[in-house]
Amino acid sequence: xxxxxxxRLSAITAEEQEILDGSLVIDRALYMKSEKNxxxxxxxxxxxxxxxxxxxxxxxxxPEHTHDYIEIVYMCEGVTTHIIxxxxxxxxxxxxxxxxxxxTQEILPAGADDIAVNFIVMPQFFSKALEMMxxxxxxxxxxxxxxxxxxxxxxxxxxxxxxxxxxIQNLFENLIISFTEKTQNKRRTAELTMTLILLExxxxxxxxxxxxxxxxxxxETLKYIEENYQTASLSEIxxxxxxxxxxxxxxxxxxxxxxxxxxxxxxxxxxxEYLLANSNMKISDIASSVGYNNTNYFFTIFQxxxxxxxxxxxxxxxSKALNG
Numbered sequence: 645x646x647x648x649x650x651x652r653l654s655a656i657t658a659e660e661q662e663i664l665d666g667s668l669v670i671d672r673a674l675y676m677k678s679e680k681n682x683x684x685x686x687x688x689x690x691x692x693x694x695x696x697x698x699x700x701x702x703x704x705x706x707p708e709h710t711h712d713y714i715e716i717v718y719m720c721e722g723v724t725t726h727i728i729x730x731x732x733x734x735x736x737x738x739x740x741x742x743x744x745x746x747x748t749q750e751i752l753p754a755g756a757d758d759i760a761v762n763f764i765v766m767p768q769f770f771s772k773a774l775e776m777m778x779x780x781x782x783x784x785x786x787x788x789x790x791x792x793x794x795x796x797x798x799x800x801x802x803x804x805x806x807x808x809x810x811x812i813q814n815l816f817e818n819l820i821i822s823f824t825e826k827t828q829n830k831r832r833t834a835e836l837t838m839t840l841i842l843l844e845x846x847x848x849x850x851x852x853x854x855x856x857x858x859x860x861x862x863x864e865t866l867k868y869i870e871e872n873y874q875t876a877s878l879s880e881i882x883x884x885x886x887x888x889x890x891x892x893x894x895x896x897x898x899x900x901x902x903x904x905x906x907x908x909x910x911x912x913x914x915x916x917e918y919l920l921a922n923s924n925m926k927i928s929d930i931a932s933s934v935g936y937n938n939t940n941y942f943f944t945i946f947q948x949x950x951x952x953x954x955x956x957x958x959x960x961x962x963s964k965a966l967n968g
Contacts, residue, residue, distance in 0.1 A: 653699050653759050663703045685713040694769035695834050697823040700760035706751035714765045714791050717741040718816045722758030726751050729800045738807030747800030767792050773839045784846050786886050803853040815841045873911045874935040878904045920958040927954045
């Protein structure tokens with residue numbers, strides 16, 4: 645980053661000077677319009693604009709809050725620590741953090757050499773950007789759609805470890821320059837540059853913190869199977885989560901080591917085992933109740949998993965119970 649730009653971002657602001665002089669809490673009037681802990685875009689961005697920039701305020705603990713806009717944090721230097729929906733994220737130099745407007749955020753005090761830049765982005769901006777992203781379903785595209793719709797996303801944030809991606813570093817530097825220097829067509833330039841950053845992030849999904857994908861897929865998939873094992877299907881959960889069917893199938897396998905079908909069978913067989921041990925239901929009725937309409941297929945799956953037929957397995961369980 646150009647030295648003059650970095651020096652400008654590093655300069656102590658009036659707000660930071662008050663903190664250094666002894667202020668122990670943030671000035672709510674600078675950020676919020678009511679007693680609710682919601683940072684308000686109208687406090688930070690001029691009317692009619694879709695994007696603006698604000699260096700992160702250092703030296704103080706930012707208490708738990710949400711935003712009524714989407715926040716993109718780019719770490720220019722040093723480290724900041726964020727607690728988002730209960731998850732602790734250390735944002736290091738060159739990394740990018742994107743927060744859904746419903747995410748609950750808390751920020752630990754940053755030092756003089758910890759320089760982060762916050763981009764305040766109105767949801768309307770993403771409608772334009774989305775048109776350029778194509779139809780391929782990715783975690784970022786899904787995240788943006790949720791932001792536009794005003795829905796909570798699964799994790800509330802995306803953490804991209806982009807420190808080694810020169811294109812993204814250059815684009816962020818250009819974006820910061822467009823805000824900190826008087827450039828022609830400043831507003832248009834900023835919006836186009838931010839769109840290019842989002843397109844680059846889509847091309848570098850491999851730099852997305854695995855926690856973002858792993859948690860959302862594991863939690864949502866296992867919850868769905870637990871609640872819908874009788875009728876569950878991969879196509880249905882793909883539709884629910886708004887992911888491409890084949891992409892979701894690969895991610896489930898990559899993150900769990902098992903296919904969706906294997907996870908579903910495990911749940912169905914676990915429920916079968918419970919019913920064999922704790923009910924007098926006919927085995928054919930048990931098969932139907934856990935989602936197997938084809939009894940012969942059910943017997944084949946059960947035999948393969950447990951090594952015996954359902955009847956022998958039930959007899960074994962009863963014998964074990966009688967003998968203590």
